[in-house]
Amino acid sequence: MPVTTREWQLAARPHGEPTPEDFRLVELEHPDPAEGQIVVRMLAMSVDPYMRGRMNAGKSYAAAWEVGETMKGGAVGRVVDSRSPAVPEGALVLADAAWRDVAVLDARHVRVLPELPGIPPSYHLGVLGMPGLTAYVGLFRLAAFQEGDAVFVSGAAGAVGSLVGQFAKLNGASAVVGSAGTPEKVRWLTEELGFTAAFDYHDGPVAQQLRTAAPGGIDVFFDNVGGEHLEAAIGAFNEFGRAALCGAISGYNAVEPQPGPRNMFMLVTKKLSLRGFIVSDHADLHGEFIERVPQLVTSGRLVVRETVREGLDQAVPAFLDLLRGGNTGKMIVRLAEA
Known part of the structure:
Protein backbone atom coordinates (compact mmCIF):
# COMPACT_ATOMS: atom_id res chain seq x y z
CA MET A 1 0.00 0.00 0.00
CA LEU A 128 30.42 8.75 15.40
CA GLY A 129 29.24 10.42 12.20
CA MET A 130 30.18 13.26 9.90
CA PRO A 131 31.01 15.84 12.65
CA GLY A 132 33.22 13.37 14.50
CA LEU A 133 35.10 12.35 11.37
CA THR A 134 35.43 16.02 10.40
CA ALA A 135 37.10 16.78 13.74
CA TYR A 136 39.38 13.76 13.42
CA VAL A 137 40.41 14.41 9.81
CA GLY A 138 40.94 18.13 10.32
CA LEU A 139 43.06 17.82 13.44
CA PHE A 140 45.20 14.81 12.60
CA ARG A 141 45.53 14.92 8.80
CA LEU A 142 45.00 18.53 7.71
CA ALA A 143 46.57 20.29 10.69
CA ALA A 144 49.08 17.47 11.29
CA PHE A 145 48.64 17.69 15.06
CA GLN A 146 51.63 16.57 17.11
CA GLU A 147 51.97 15.92 20.81
CA GLY A 148 52.92 19.15 22.57
CA ASP A 149 51.11 21.46 20.13
CA ALA A 150 49.09 24.38 21.45
CA VAL A 151 45.67 24.28 19.77
CA PHE A 152 43.02 26.95 19.20
CA VAL A 153 39.50 25.95 18.14
CA SER A 154 36.90 28.49 16.99
CA GLY A 155 33.27 27.60 17.54
CA ALA A 156 34.57 25.18 20.14
CA ALA A 157 31.23 24.35 21.78
CA GLY A 158 29.69 23.03 18.57
CA ALA A 159 29.42 19.47 17.30
CA VAL A 160 32.82 19.53 15.59
CA GLY A 161 34.76 21.97 17.73
CA SER A 162 33.99 20.26 21.03
CA LEU A 163 35.47 17.03 19.66
CA VAL A 164 38.54 18.70 18.14
CA GLY A 165 39.52 20.12 21.52
CA GLN A 166 39.01 16.80 23.27
CA PHE A 167 40.94 14.84 20.63
CA ALA A 168 43.83 17.29 21.04
CA LYS A 169 43.75 17.07 24.83
CA LEU A 170 43.61 13.25 24.81
CA ASN A 171 46.62 13.15 22.47
CA GLY A 172 48.96 15.35 24.46
CA ALA A 173 48.30 18.97 23.47
CA SER A 174 50.26 21.44 25.60
CA ALA A 175 47.25 23.76 25.61
CA VAL A 176 43.73 23.75 24.16
CA VAL A 177 41.96 27.11 23.79
CA GLY A 178 38.41 27.56 22.52
CA SER A 179 36.09 30.39 21.58
CA ALA A 180 32.33 30.22 22.09
CA GLY A 181 29.32 32.52 22.09
CA THR A 182 27.97 32.43 25.67
CA PRO A 183 29.38 32.31 29.21
CA GLU A 184 27.65 28.96 29.72
CA LYS A 185 29.46 27.47 26.74
CA VAL A 186 32.77 28.85 27.97
CA ARG A 187 32.26 27.19 31.35
CA TRP A 188 31.33 23.90 29.66
CA LEU A 189 34.55 23.94 27.65
CA THR A 190 36.81 24.53 30.64
CA GLU A 191 34.94 22.74 33.44
CA GLU A 192 33.63 19.65 31.63
CA LEU A 193 35.72 19.20 28.48
CA GLY A 194 39.05 20.15 30.02
CA PHE A 195 40.05 23.00 27.72
CA THR A 196 43.00 24.95 29.13
CA ALA A 197 41.20 28.23 28.48
CA ALA A 198 38.16 29.56 26.66
CA PHE A 199 36.57 32.92 25.98
CA ASP A 200 33.32 34.46 24.78
CA TYR A 201 34.02 36.21 21.49
CA HIS A 202 31.37 38.81 22.36
CA ASP A 203 33.53 40.05 25.26
CA GLY A 204 36.09 41.92 23.14
CA PRO A 205 38.42 41.65 20.14
CA VAL A 206 39.19 38.01 19.44
CA ALA A 207 42.89 38.74 18.86
CA GLN A 208 43.24 40.34 22.27
CA GLN A 209 41.37 37.55 24.06
CA LEU A 210 43.39 34.90 22.23
CA ARG A 211 46.69 36.53 23.27
CA THR A 212 45.54 36.39 26.88
CA ALA A 213 44.33 32.80 26.65
CA ALA A 214 47.41 31.54 24.74
CA PRO A 215 50.34 33.77 25.79
CA GLY A 216 52.81 31.32 24.26
CA GLY A 217 51.11 31.42 20.88
CA ILE A 218 49.44 28.56 19.00
CA ASP A 219 50.70 25.82 16.72
CA VAL A 220 47.36 24.51 15.39
CA PHE A 221 44.12 26.29 14.53
CA PHE A 222 40.88 24.49 13.71
CA ASP A 223 38.48 27.03 12.22
CA ASN A 224 34.69 26.73 12.16
CA VAL A 225 33.98 30.47 12.16
CA GLY A 226 36.27 32.41 9.83
CA GLY A 227 36.39 36.21 9.72
CA GLU A 228 37.85 37.83 12.82
CA HIS A 229 38.78 34.45 14.30
CA LEU A 230 40.96 33.54 11.32
CA GLU A 231 42.75 36.87 11.44
CA ALA A 232 43.35 36.48 15.18
CA ALA A 233 44.75 32.97 14.73
CA ILE A 234 47.18 34.09 12.02
CA GLY A 235 48.44 36.75 14.43
CA ALA A 236 48.82 34.24 17.28
CA PHE A 237 50.56 31.50 15.29
CA ASN A 238 54.05 30.40 16.11
CA GLU A 239 56.40 29.63 13.23
CA PHE A 240 55.27 26.70 11.07
CA GLY A 241 51.73 26.88 12.44
CA ARG A 242 49.04 24.81 10.69
CA ALA A 243 45.36 25.54 10.24
CA ALA A 244 42.51 23.25 9.20
CA LEU A 245 39.77 25.43 7.73
CA CYS A 246 36.47 23.63 8.18
CA GLY A 247 33.83 26.37 8.07
CA ALA A 248 33.15 30.08 8.23
CA ILE A 249 29.73 30.30 9.85
CA SER A 250 30.23 33.98 10.71
CA GLY A 251 29.66 34.81 7.04
CA TYR A 252 27.06 32.25 5.97
CA ASN A 253 24.18 34.73 6.00
CA ALA A 254 26.15 37.65 4.54
CA VAL A 255 24.64 39.33 1.49
CA GLU A 256 27.87 41.13 0.57
CA PRO A 257 31.43 39.75 0.26
CA GLN A 258 33.13 39.66 3.66
CA PRO A 259 36.60 41.19 4.21
CA GLY A 260 39.43 38.72 4.47
CA PRO A 261 42.18 38.69 7.11
CA ARG A 262 44.35 41.82 6.96
CA ASN A 263 47.51 40.04 8.08
CA MET A 264 47.95 37.51 5.29
CA PHE A 265 51.61 38.56 4.93
CA MET A 266 52.24 36.57 8.13
CA LEU A 267 51.65 33.37 6.17
CA VAL A 268 55.02 34.07 4.59
CA THR A 269 56.94 35.51 7.54
CA LYS A 270 55.77 32.78 9.92
CA LYS A 271 55.90 30.02 7.27
CA LEU A 272 52.30 28.99 7.95
CA SER A 273 50.13 26.33 6.29
CA LEU A 274 46.37 26.91 5.95
CA ARG A 275 44.33 24.11 4.37
CA GLY A 276 40.64 24.05 3.65
CA PHE A 277 38.93 20.67 3.46
CA ILE A 278 35.69 18.80 2.94
CA VAL A 279 35.40 15.65 5.01
CA SER A 280 33.98 13.55 2.15
CA ASP A 281 37.40 13.73 0.45
CA HIS A 282 38.93 11.82 3.35
CA ALA A 283 36.68 8.77 3.64
CA ASP A 284 39.78 6.56 3.72
CA LEU A 285 40.21 7.53 7.39
CA HIS A 286 36.75 6.27 8.37
CA GLY A 287 37.98 2.79 9.34
CA GLU A 288 40.73 4.17 11.57
CA PHE A 289 38.25 6.63 13.10
CA ILE A 290 35.70 3.90 13.92
CA GLU A 291 38.44 1.75 15.47
CA ARG A 292 39.48 4.51 17.87
CA VAL A 293 36.51 6.72 18.72
CA PRO A 294 33.62 4.47 19.91
CA GLN A 295 35.74 3.14 22.76
CA LEU A 296 36.50 6.71 23.84
CA VAL A 297 32.76 7.31 24.04
CA THR A 298 31.84 4.12 25.91
CA SER A 299 34.73 4.57 28.35
CA GLY A 300 33.62 8.12 29.15
CA ARG A 301 36.95 9.63 28.12
CA LEU A 302 35.16 11.60 25.39
CA VAL A 303 32.37 13.86 26.61
CA VAL A 304 29.38 13.95 24.24
Whole structure:
Protein backbone atom coordinates (compact mmCIF):
# COMPACT_ATOMS: atom_id res chain seq x y z
CA MET A 1 0.00 0.00 0.00
CA PRO A 2 1.18 3.58 -0.54
CA VAL A 3 3.46 5.20 2.06
CA THR A 4 2.40 8.60 3.48
CA THR A 5 5.15 10.93 4.67
CA ARG A 6 5.58 14.41 6.12
CA GLU A 7 8.45 16.30 4.52
CA TRP A 8 10.05 19.74 4.67
CA GLN A 9 10.56 21.43 1.31
CA LEU A 10 12.51 24.54 0.37
CA ALA A 11 9.82 27.15 -0.29
CA ALA A 12 12.10 30.07 -1.27
CA ARG A 13 15.77 30.95 -1.43
CA PRO A 14 16.70 33.18 1.52
CA HIS A 15 18.30 36.59 1.22
CA GLY A 16 20.57 36.84 4.23
CA GLU A 17 19.36 35.01 7.32
CA PRO A 18 16.75 32.32 6.53
CA THR A 19 13.23 32.75 7.90
CA PRO A 20 10.47 30.20 8.60
CA GLU A 21 8.76 31.37 5.39
CA ASP A 22 11.63 29.85 3.38
CA PHE A 23 10.40 26.36 4.36
CA ARG A 24 7.18 24.41 3.80
CA LEU A 25 5.92 21.25 5.56
CA VAL A 26 3.92 18.99 3.23
CA GLU A 27 2.27 15.57 3.33
CA LEU A 28 3.07 13.31 0.39
CA GLU A 29 2.05 9.84 -0.73
CA HIS A 30 4.68 7.51 -2.20
CA PRO A 31 4.09 4.23 -4.05
CA ASP A 32 4.60 0.92 -2.32
CA PRO A 33 8.35 0.10 -2.29
CA ALA A 34 9.64 -1.67 -5.40
CA GLU A 35 12.21 -4.44 -5.57
CA GLY A 36 15.48 -3.20 -4.08
CA GLN A 37 13.79 -0.51 -1.99
CA ILE A 38 13.16 -0.13 1.73
CA VAL A 39 10.87 1.95 3.94
CA VAL A 40 12.69 3.71 6.78
CA ARG A 41 11.07 5.27 9.84
CA MET A 42 13.41 8.08 10.84
CA LEU A 43 14.54 8.13 14.47
CA ALA A 44 16.65 11.28 14.40
CA MET A 45 17.74 13.84 11.83
CA SER A 46 20.66 16.21 11.74
CA VAL A 47 20.74 19.91 11.06
CA ASP A 48 24.21 21.21 10.14
CA PRO A 49 25.75 24.57 9.20
CA TYR A 50 26.65 23.39 5.67
CA MET A 51 22.94 23.13 4.90
CA ARG A 52 22.74 26.93 4.75
CA GLY A 53 24.83 26.82 1.56
CA ARG A 54 22.46 24.28 0.00
CA MET A 55 19.65 26.84 0.20
CA ASN A 56 21.51 29.07 -2.27
CA ALA A 57 21.58 28.64 -6.03
CA GLY A 58 24.95 28.00 -7.63
CA LYS A 59 27.67 25.40 -7.53
CA SER A 60 29.22 24.27 -4.27
CA TYR A 61 30.61 21.06 -2.83
CA ALA A 62 27.07 20.02 -1.81
CA ALA A 63 24.33 20.18 -4.43
CA ALA A 64 21.91 23.08 -4.02
CA TRP A 65 18.34 22.27 -3.02
CA GLU A 66 15.83 23.27 -5.65
CA VAL A 67 12.82 25.35 -4.64
CA GLY A 68 9.96 22.89 -4.08
CA GLU A 69 12.33 20.00 -3.39
CA THR A 70 12.30 18.00 -0.15
CA MET A 71 15.49 18.87 1.68
CA LYS A 72 18.03 16.22 2.56
CA GLY A 73 20.51 15.60 5.33
CA GLY A 74 21.89 12.97 7.60
CA ALA A 75 19.39 10.80 9.47
CA VAL A 76 19.31 7.50 11.31
CA GLY A 77 16.27 5.29 11.03
CA ARG A 78 14.84 1.83 11.43
CA VAL A 79 13.82 -0.24 8.40
CA VAL A 80 10.10 -1.06 8.73
CA ASP A 81 9.63 -2.72 5.33
CA SER A 82 12.23 -4.17 2.97
CA ARG A 83 12.34 -5.42 -0.59
CA SER A 84 16.11 -5.93 -0.37
CA PRO A 85 17.97 -8.91 1.14
CA ALA A 86 20.96 -6.65 1.78
CA VAL A 87 19.04 -4.42 4.22
CA PRO A 88 16.63 -6.48 6.32
CA GLU A 89 13.59 -5.27 8.16
CA GLY A 90 14.57 -4.01 11.61
CA ALA A 91 18.04 -2.83 10.55
CA LEU A 92 19.38 0.48 11.85
CA VAL A 93 20.53 2.58 8.89
CA LEU A 94 22.20 5.87 8.09
CA ALA A 95 20.72 7.80 5.17
CA ASP A 96 20.94 11.20 3.51
CA ALA A 97 17.14 11.34 3.46
CA ALA A 98 15.73 13.65 6.12
CA TRP A 99 13.99 16.20 6.43
CA ARG A 100 11.05 13.75 6.65
CA ASP A 101 9.55 11.30 9.11
CA VAL A 102 9.43 8.29 6.77
CA ALA A 103 11.28 7.63 3.52
CA VAL A 104 11.09 5.12 0.67
CA LEU A 105 14.71 4.61 -0.41
CA ASP A 106 16.85 2.49 -2.65
CA ALA A 107 18.63 0.06 -0.34
CA ARG A 108 21.97 0.83 -1.99
CA HIS A 109 21.72 4.44 -0.78
CA VAL A 110 21.81 3.61 2.94
CA ARG A 111 24.48 2.21 5.25
CA VAL A 112 23.56 -0.44 7.79
CA LEU A 113 24.82 0.61 11.21
CA PRO A 114 26.06 -1.62 14.02
CA GLU A 115 23.96 -1.89 17.15
CA LEU A 116 26.36 -0.48 19.77
CA PRO A 117 25.31 -1.14 23.38
CA GLY A 118 25.04 2.05 25.41
CA ILE A 119 25.33 4.33 22.38
CA PRO A 120 22.17 6.12 21.21
CA PRO A 121 21.40 5.93 17.47
CA SER A 122 21.70 9.73 17.21
CA TYR A 123 25.42 9.49 17.99
CA HIS A 124 25.86 8.23 14.42
CA LEU A 125 24.93 11.77 13.34
CA GLY A 126 27.42 13.40 15.69
CA VAL A 127 30.42 11.97 17.47
CA LEU A 128 30.42 8.75 15.40
CA GLY A 129 29.24 10.42 12.20
CA MET A 130 30.18 13.26 9.90
CA PRO A 131 31.01 15.84 12.65
CA GLY A 132 33.22 13.37 14.50
CA LEU A 133 35.10 12.35 11.37
CA THR A 134 35.43 16.02 10.40
CA ALA A 135 37.10 16.78 13.74
CA TYR A 136 39.38 13.76 13.42
CA VAL A 137 40.41 14.41 9.81
CA GLY A 138 40.94 18.13 10.32
CA LEU A 139 43.06 17.82 13.44
CA PHE A 140 45.20 14.81 12.60
CA ARG A 141 45.53 14.92 8.80
CA LEU A 142 45.00 18.53 7.71
CA ALA A 143 46.57 20.29 10.69
CA ALA A 144 49.08 17.47 11.29
CA PHE A 145 48.64 17.69 15.06
CA GLN A 146 51.63 16.57 17.11
CA GLU A 147 51.97 15.92 20.81
CA GLY A 148 52.92 19.15 22.57
CA ASP A 149 51.11 21.46 20.13
CA ALA A 150 49.09 24.38 21.45
CA VAL A 151 45.67 24.28 19.77
CA PHE A 152 43.02 26.95 19.20
CA VAL A 153 39.50 25.95 18.14
CA SER A 154 36.90 28.49 16.99
CA GLY A 155 33.27 27.60 17.54
CA ALA A 156 34.57 25.18 20.14
CA ALA A 157 31.23 24.35 21.78
CA GLY A 158 29.69 23.03 18.57
CA ALA A 159 29.42 19.47 17.30
CA VAL A 160 32.82 19.53 15.59
CA GLY A 161 34.76 21.97 17.73
CA SER A 162 33.99 20.26 21.03
CA LEU A 163 35.47 17.03 19.66
CA VAL A 164 38.54 18.70 18.14
CA GLY A 165 39.52 20.12 21.52
CA GLN A 166 39.01 16.80 23.27
CA PHE A 167 40.94 14.84 20.63
CA ALA A 168 43.83 17.29 21.04
CA LYS A 169 43.75 17.07 24.83
CA LEU A 170 43.61 13.25 24.81
CA ASN A 171 46.62 13.15 22.47
CA GLY A 172 48.96 15.35 24.46
CA ALA A 173 48.30 18.97 23.47
CA SER A 174 50.26 21.44 25.60
CA ALA A 175 47.25 23.76 25.61
CA VAL A 176 43.73 23.75 24.16
CA VAL A 177 41.96 27.11 23.79
CA GLY A 178 38.41 27.56 22.52
CA SER A 179 36.09 30.39 21.58
CA ALA A 180 32.33 30.22 22.09
CA GLY A 181 29.32 32.52 22.09
CA THR A 182 27.97 32.43 25.67
CA PRO A 183 29.38 32.31 29.21
CA GLU A 184 27.65 28.96 29.72
CA LYS A 185 29.46 27.47 26.74
CA VAL A 186 32.77 28.85 27.97
CA ARG A 187 32.26 27.19 31.35
CA TRP A 188 31.33 23.90 29.66
CA LEU A 189 34.55 23.94 27.65
CA THR A 190 36.81 24.53 30.64
CA GLU A 191 34.94 22.74 33.44
CA GLU A 192 33.63 19.65 31.63
CA LEU A 193 35.72 19.20 28.48
CA GLY A 194 39.05 20.15 30.02
CA PHE A 195 40.05 23.00 27.72
CA THR A 196 43.00 24.95 29.13
CA ALA A 197 41.20 28.23 28.48
CA ALA A 198 38.16 29.56 26.66
CA PHE A 199 36.57 32.92 25.98
CA ASP A 200 33.32 34.46 24.78
CA TYR A 201 34.02 36.21 21.49
CA HIS A 202 31.37 38.81 22.36
CA ASP A 203 33.53 40.05 25.26
CA GLY A 204 36.09 41.92 23.14
CA PRO A 205 38.42 41.65 20.14
CA VAL A 206 39.19 38.01 19.44
CA ALA A 207 42.89 38.74 18.86
CA GLN A 208 43.24 40.34 22.27
CA GLN A 209 41.37 37.55 24.06
CA LEU A 210 43.39 34.90 22.23
CA ARG A 211 46.69 36.53 23.27
CA THR A 212 45.54 36.39 26.88
CA ALA A 213 44.33 32.80 26.65
CA ALA A 214 47.41 31.54 24.74
CA PRO A 215 50.34 33.77 25.79
CA GLY A 216 52.81 31.32 24.26
CA GLY A 217 51.11 31.42 20.88
CA ILE A 218 49.44 28.56 19.00
CA ASP A 219 50.70 25.82 16.72
CA VAL A 220 47.36 24.51 15.39
CA PHE A 221 44.12 26.29 14.53
CA PHE A 222 40.88 24.49 13.71
CA ASP A 223 38.48 27.03 12.22
CA ASN A 224 34.69 26.73 12.16
CA VAL A 225 33.98 30.47 12.16
CA GLY A 226 36.27 32.41 9.83
CA GLY A 227 36.39 36.21 9.72
CA GLU A 228 37.85 37.83 12.82
CA HIS A 229 38.78 34.45 14.30
CA LEU A 230 40.96 33.54 11.32
CA GLU A 231 42.75 36.87 11.44
CA ALA A 232 43.35 36.48 15.18
CA ALA A 233 44.75 32.97 14.73
CA ILE A 234 47.18 34.09 12.02
CA GLY A 235 48.44 36.75 14.43
CA ALA A 236 48.82 34.24 17.28
CA PHE A 237 50.56 31.50 15.29
CA ASN A 238 54.05 30.40 16.11
CA GLU A 239 56.40 29.63 13.23
CA PHE A 240 55.27 26.70 11.07
CA GLY A 241 51.73 26.88 12.44
CA ARG A 242 49.04 24.81 10.69
CA ALA A 243 45.36 25.54 10.24
CA ALA A 244 42.51 23.25 9.20
CA LEU A 245 39.77 25.43 7.73
CA CYS A 246 36.47 23.63 8.18
CA GLY A 247 33.83 26.37 8.07
CA ALA A 248 33.15 30.08 8.23
CA ILE A 249 29.73 30.30 9.85
CA SER A 250 30.23 33.98 10.71
CA GLY A 251 29.66 34.81 7.04
CA TYR A 252 27.06 32.25 5.97
CA ASN A 253 24.18 34.73 6.00
CA ALA A 254 26.15 37.65 4.54
CA VAL A 255 24.64 39.33 1.49
CA GLU A 256 27.87 41.13 0.57
CA PRO A 257 31.43 39.75 0.26
CA GLN A 258 33.13 39.66 3.66
CA PRO A 259 36.60 41.19 4.21
CA GLY A 260 39.43 38.72 4.47
CA PRO A 261 42.18 38.69 7.11
CA ARG A 262 44.35 41.82 6.96
CA ASN A 263 47.51 40.04 8.08
CA MET A 264 47.95 37.51 5.29
CA PHE A 265 51.61 38.56 4.93
CA MET A 266 52.24 36.57 8.13
CA LEU A 267 51.65 33.37 6.17
CA VAL A 268 55.02 34.07 4.59
CA THR A 269 56.94 35.51 7.54
CA LYS A 270 55.77 32.78 9.92
CA LYS A 271 55.90 30.02 7.27
CA LEU A 272 52.30 28.99 7.95
CA SER A 273 50.13 26.33 6.29
CA LEU A 274 46.37 26.91 5.95
CA ARG A 275 44.33 24.11 4.37
CA GLY A 276 40.64 24.05 3.65
CA PHE A 277 38.93 20.67 3.46
CA ILE A 278 35.69 18.80 2.94
CA VAL A 279 35.40 15.65 5.01
CA SER A 280 33.98 13.55 2.15
CA ASP A 281 37.40 13.73 0.45
CA HIS A 282 38.93 11.82 3.35
CA ALA A 283 36.68 8.77 3.64
CA ASP A 284 39.78 6.56 3.72
CA LEU A 285 40.21 7.53 7.39
CA HIS A 286 36.75 6.27 8.37
CA GLY A 287 37.98 2.79 9.34
CA GLU A 288 40.73 4.17 11.57
CA PHE A 289 38.25 6.63 13.10
CA ILE A 290 35.70 3.90 13.92
CA GLU A 291 38.44 1.75 15.47
CA ARG A 292 39.48 4.51 17.87
CA VAL A 293 36.51 6.72 18.72
CA PRO A 294 33.62 4.47 19.91
CA GLN A 295 35.74 3.14 22.76
CA LEU A 296 36.50 6.71 23.84
CA VAL A 297 32.76 7.31 24.04
CA THR A 298 31.84 4.12 25.91
CA SER A 299 34.73 4.57 28.35
CA GLY A 300 33.62 8.12 29.15
CA ARG A 301 36.95 9.63 28.12
CA LEU A 302 35.16 11.60 25.39
CA VAL A 303 32.37 13.86 26.61
CA VAL A 304 29.38 13.95 24.24
CA ARG A 305 26.56 16.46 24.42
CA GLU A 306 23.50 16.89 22.23
CA THR A 307 20.99 19.71 21.95
CA VAL A 308 17.77 17.84 21.18
CA ARG A 309 14.53 19.17 19.68
CA GLU A 310 11.49 16.92 19.61
CA GLY A 311 9.47 16.21 16.48
CA LEU A 312 9.61 17.00 12.77
CA ASP A 313 7.77 20.29 13.38
CA GLN A 314 10.89 21.50 15.23
CA ALA A 315 13.30 20.88 12.35
CA VAL A 316 13.19 24.43 11.02
CA PRO A 317 13.42 26.15 14.44
CA ALA A 318 16.33 23.86 15.28
CA PHE A 319 18.14 24.75 12.05
CA LEU A 320 17.60 28.49 12.49
CA ASP A 321 18.77 28.30 16.11
CA LEU A 322 21.86 26.38 14.99
CA LEU A 323 22.83 29.19 12.63
CA ARG A 324 22.52 31.63 15.55
CA GLY A 325 24.66 29.50 17.85
CA GLY A 326 21.76 28.07 19.83
CA ASN A 327 23.33 24.64 20.27
CA THR A 328 25.89 23.14 22.61
CA GLY A 329 27.39 20.04 21.04
CA LYS A 330 25.42 18.41 18.24
CA MET A 331 21.97 19.72 17.30
CA ILE A 332 19.61 16.79 16.80
CA VAL A 333 15.90 16.59 15.93
CA ARG A 334 14.42 13.44 17.44
CA LEU A 335 11.63 12.07 15.26
CA ALA A 336 10.70 8.79 16.94
CA GLU A 337 11.74 6.59 19.85
CA ALA A 338 14.46 4.08 19.07
